[in-house]
Structure formats: structure tokens, C-alpha cells
Amino acid sequence: MTNRRHTKAWCVGIGPLAITLLAGCLTTTMPHSRDDAPRLTGEIVRVNARGGYVIAKCSVLPSPGEEATVIRGNQPVGRIRFGKDVRPPYAAADLIEGRALAGDHWRIARESPDAPLEKTL
Numbered sequence: 362m363t364n365r366r367h368t369k370a371w372c373v374g375i376g377p378l379a380i381t382l383l384a385g386c387l388t389t390t391m392p393h394s395r396d397d398a399p400r401l402t403g404e405i406v407r408v409n410a411r412g413g414y415v416i417a418k419c420s421v422l423p424s425p426g427e428e429a430t431v432i433r434g435n436q437p438v439g440r441i442r443f444g445k446d447v448r449p450p451y452a453a454a455d456l457i458e459g460r461a462l463a464g465d466h467w468r469i470a471r472e473s474p475d476a477p478l479e480k481t482l
Contacts, residue, residue, distance in 0.1 A: 401469040405431065405461050406451070413456050415441055417467055422447055429467040431459060441467060 401423050407416040423429065423443045431439035439459025446453035454467075 401427075401429070403467055405463055405465045405467060408456075408461050408463055410456075414444075415454050415456060415461050417441070417443075417452050417454055419450050419452050422449060422452055423469055427469055428457070429454070429469045431461045431465050431467050433462065433465045438465065 401419070401421055403417050403419040405415050406418050409415070417429075425443055425445045428440055428442045430437045431441055437459075439461050440457045441454035441461065442457050443452050443454045
């Protein structure tokens with residue numbers, strides 16, 4: 362009688378759940394477009410023009426050496442490269458091209474973790 366109870370429980374409860382999970386694994390997905398690419402974003406909160414660096418607020422901290430596009434409105438205005446100096450949620454970045462102002466936003470976009478960073482300037 363115990364075996365019947367286990368079999369019935371499997372057929373009624375666990376069986377359909379297992380089939381649903383397996384069906385989800387079999388579905389195909391469309392390849393990601395450039396708009397669906399993972400992005401790291403944040404805001405420039407301080408600029409030291411003389412020192413050539415910015416302090417950026419980050420929702421997720423970028424890795425040292427990663428480069429980002431600085432955006433004002435909808436226009437790219439510069440490039441920054443993140444260093445090792447971080448104090449979450451802030452990170453220091455060298456200004457490598459263009460100009461940045463406090464309030465500008467920055468973005469790192471990649472098609473995949475191994476893809477090169479976007480170059481929009």
C-alpha cells in the first residue's frame with residue numbers, strides 16, 4: 362500500500378511539475394540583439410578635470426580596466442576607464458576621451474561577456 366501512495370503522489374503532484382520543467386528546457390530562444398545586450402550603467406557624480414578622472418555611481422561595479430561611454434542627453438560625449446579604486450556604490454575612472462560633467466551618465470554594453478566594449482565616439 363505504501364508503494365501505491367508514493368506512485369499516486371508522483372503522478373498527481375511531482376509528475377506534471379517535472380514535465381513542465383523539462384518542457385521549459387526544450388524551448389528555443391532567439392539570439393540576443395544589440396538592444397538586449399547586458400549593460401552596466403551609472404551616473405557621473407564628481408569630475409576632477411585637472412586630475413583627469415571622475416567618480417561614478419554604479420548599480421553594479423565594473424571590473425578594473427573596463428571602458429564606458431559617457432552620455433549627456435542622448436549624445437556620447439566621452440570615454441572613461443575604470444580603475445581599482447572603488448568604494449561601493451562608487452568607482453573612480455580615468456577620463457580617456459572627451460569631456461564629462463557631473464550628472465552625465467555612463468554605459469558599458471556588450472553582446473556577451475567576451476565581446477569587445479562598444480565604441481560610439
